[in-house]
Amino acid sequence: xxxxxxxxxAAVLAKRVIPCLDVDRGRxxxxxxxxxxxxxxxxxxxxxxxxLQGADEVTFLDITASSDERGLIIPIIEQVAEQVFIxxxxxxxxxxxxxxxxxxNAGADKVSINTAAVQNPQLVAAxxxxxxxQCIVVAIDAKQVAPEPKPRWEVFxxxxxxxxxxxxxxxxxxxxxxxxxxxxxxxxxxxGTRIGFDNVLLRRVCDAVPVPVIASGGVGTLQHxxxxxxxxxxxxxxxxxxxxxGEHTVGxxxxxxxxxxxxxxx
Amino acid sequence: MNxxxxxxxxxxxxxxxxxxxxxxxxxxxxxxxxxxxTMRTADRVVFPGQGAMPDCVREMDARGLREPLLAAAAxxxxxxxCIGLQMLFEFSEEGDTPGLGLLxxxxxxxxxxxxxxxxxxxxxVPHMGWNQVYQAQAxxxxxxxxxxxxxxxxxxxxxxxxxxxxxxAYSEYPKPFDCAVAxxxxxxxxxxxxxxxxxxxxxxxxxxxxxxx
Numbered sequence: 001x002x003x004x005x006x007x008x009x010a011a012v013l014a015k016r017v018i019p020c021l022d023v024d025r026g027r028x029x030x031x032x033x034x035x036x037x038x039x040x041x042x043x044x045x046x047x048x049x050x051x052l053q054g055a056d057e058v059t060f061l062d063i064t065a066s067s068d069e070r071g072l073i074i075p076i077i078e079q080v081a082e083q084v085f086i087x088x089x090x091x092x093x094x095x096x097x098x099x100x101x102x103x104x105n106a107g108a109d110k111v112s113i114n115t116a117a118v119q120n121p122q123l124v125a126a127x128x129x130x131x132x133x134q135c136i137v138v139a140i141d142a143k144q145v146a147p148e149p150k151p152r153w154e155v156f157x158x159x160x161x162x163x164x165x166x167x168x169x170x171x172x173x174x175x176x177x178x179x180x181x182x183x184x185x186x187x188x189x190x191x192g193t194r195i196g197f198d199n200v201l202l203r204r205v206c207d208a209v210p211v212p213v214i215a216s217g218g219v220g221t222l223q224h225x226x227x228x229x230x231x232x233x234x235x236x237x238x239x240x241x242x243x244x245x246g247e248h249t250v251g252x253x254x255x256x257x258x259x260x261x262x263x264x265x266x
Numbered sequence: 267m268n269x270x271x272x273x274x275x276x277x278x279x280x281x282x283x284x285x286x287x288x289x290x291x292x293x294x295x296x297x298x299x300x301x302x303x304t305m306r307t308a309d310r311v312v313f314p315g316q317g318a319m320p321d322c323v324r325e326m327d328a329r330g331l332r333e334p335l336l337a338a339a340a341x342x343x344x345x346x347x348c349i350g351l352q353m354l355f356e357f358s359e360e361g362d363t364p365g366l367g368l369l370x371x372x373x374x375x376x377x378x379x380x381x382x383x384x385x386x387x388x389x390x391v392p393h394m395g396w397n398q399v400y401q402a403q404a405x406x407x408x409x410x411x412x413x414x415x416x417x418x419x420x421x422x423x424x425x426x427x428x429x430x431x432x433x434x435a436y437s438e439y440p441k442p443f444d445c446a447v448a449x450x451x452x453x454x455x456x457x458x459x460x461x462x463x464x465x466x467x468x469x470x471x472x473x474x475x476x477x478x479x
Contacts, residue, residue, distance in 0.1 A: 013395035105403045134420045265416040
C-alpha cells in the first residue's frame with residue numbers, strides 16, 4: 001500500500017448498471033411499449049434489493065398521471081434515501097425548478113426532465129443554474145420515423161403518446177447546450193420488447209453529445225446490456241424487467257459485462 | 267455519547283450524509299448543525315458541501331461558521347466531503363475564491379485539453395461516476411477498504427496540496443489527482459462516501475470510531 005506504484009493505464013470510469021423502477025401511485029410497475037402495467041413490488045424494498053446486488057445507481061420514474069397523486073413519490077424517495085447509499089435519480093412530472101428542489105431535498109441526487117423540457121427548454125437552463133449540470137438529466141423518448149439508410153428518430157412526450165416533430169439527435173445536442181449533464185435515451189420502438197437496445201440510435205446520440213448517455217429500452221438478455229456499451233457506446237445501461245422478475249441479478253449483469261471486457265464496479 | 271455534527275451552511279441536501287452516518291453508527295447522536303455552539307460541543311464534525319465554492323464560502327461566513335469550523339478542524343476528528351475538502355485549501359479557481367487556508371495548496375479545474383484516456387477518448391467534465399481510489403498511506407480511515415476500491419464522484423475541480431505528505435489517496439482522471447488528504451485529526455475526501463455503497467459506509471464507520479492522538 002505504501003508508495004505503491006500503480007501502472008498508468010486508461011483512467012476508466014466504471015460503466016454503470018442502473019435498474020429502473022417505474023412507480024405508479026406508490027408501487028413499482030412495468031409496462032410493455034409504455035402500456036399494460038404489471039405490479040412489481042414496493043419501491044423501497046425493490047431499491048434495497050438492487051443496492052445489495054451492487055447497482056451503481058437507481059432510477060425512479062414516476063408515471064403517475066394525476067397531478068393530485070404526484071406528491072406520493074416524495075415520501076418514497078425520502079425512505080429510499082434513508083436506506084440506500086448509492087445515487088438516486090427521479091423523473092416524471094417535473095414542471096418547474098421548485099419540483100427539482102423538492103426532489104433533491106427529499107434525497108434524490110439527480111432529477112430527470114422529459115416533457116417539460118420540450119415544452120419549455122429554458123427550464124433546463126434554469127434548473128442547471130440553480131442546482132448544477134450534474135443534477136439535471138434530460139430523458140428523451142425517441143421513436144424511429146425514417147428507416148435506413150437515412151434513419152431518423154423523433155422525440156415523443158407525455159409518456160410516449162405525443163409526437164413533437166423534433167429530431168432526437170438534434171434535441172440531445174440542444175439540451176446539452178442548455179446545460180443538461182446527462183441524457184437518458186429510451187427507444188420507444190424497443191421499450192418492453194426485450195429484443196435489445198436500439199444501438200444505432202444510441203451511437204448517434206453518444207457521438208453527438210459530450211455528456212454521459214444512459215441506454216434504455218429493450219433489454220431482454222445480459223448480452224443486450226453489454227451491446228449497449230460495446231455497440232451503442234453508452235456510459236450506463238438501464239433495465240427494468242430482467243431485474244424485477246428475478247431472471248437476473250444486477251451482480252450477474254455486471255459479471256457478464258466484465259467478462260466481455262467492460263469496466264464495471266464489482 | 268458520540269455526537270457527530272454535520273455542518274449545515276445551506277448548501278444542498280445533508281440528509282444523505284446524516285442518514286449514512288446514522289446507518290453506520292446507530293448509537294451515535296447525529297445532528298445537523300447550523301450553529302457554532304453545536305459544533306463546539308460535538309465530538310466529531312463532518313463538513314460536507316455541494317454546489318459552487320463561492321456560494322459555499324459566502325454562506326459559511328453569513329452563518330458565522332468560519333471560526334467554529336477552524337476550531338473544530340484544529341481539535342477533533344474532522345471529515346471534509348467534496349467541496350468540504352476543497353474549502354480547506356487556500357484558494358480555488360472556481361470564482362477565484364479564497365478558502366479556509368487550513369491546508370497549503372490550490373483547487374483547480376480539470377483542463378479540457380488534457381482530458382483524454384489511453385485510447386484517445388475524450389473524458390467528460392464533471393468527473394461523474396465510480397472511479398478507483400488508490401491508497402497512498404496507511405490510515406485508520408482505510409481499514410477494511412480494498413486498495414483500488416471504487417467510490418462515487420461528482421466534481422469538476424480538485425485539490426492540489428503543496429505538501430505531498432498530505433496525500434492519503436489518489437484517483438486517475440486521466441492523470442493522478444489527490445482525492446483524499448489527511449493531517450492529524452483532519453481527513454477529507456473528494457468523492458461521496460455517503461453515495462458509495464459498502465466502501466463508502468465503511469469509510470464513514472471508520473471515521474466514527476477514529477480516535478486520532
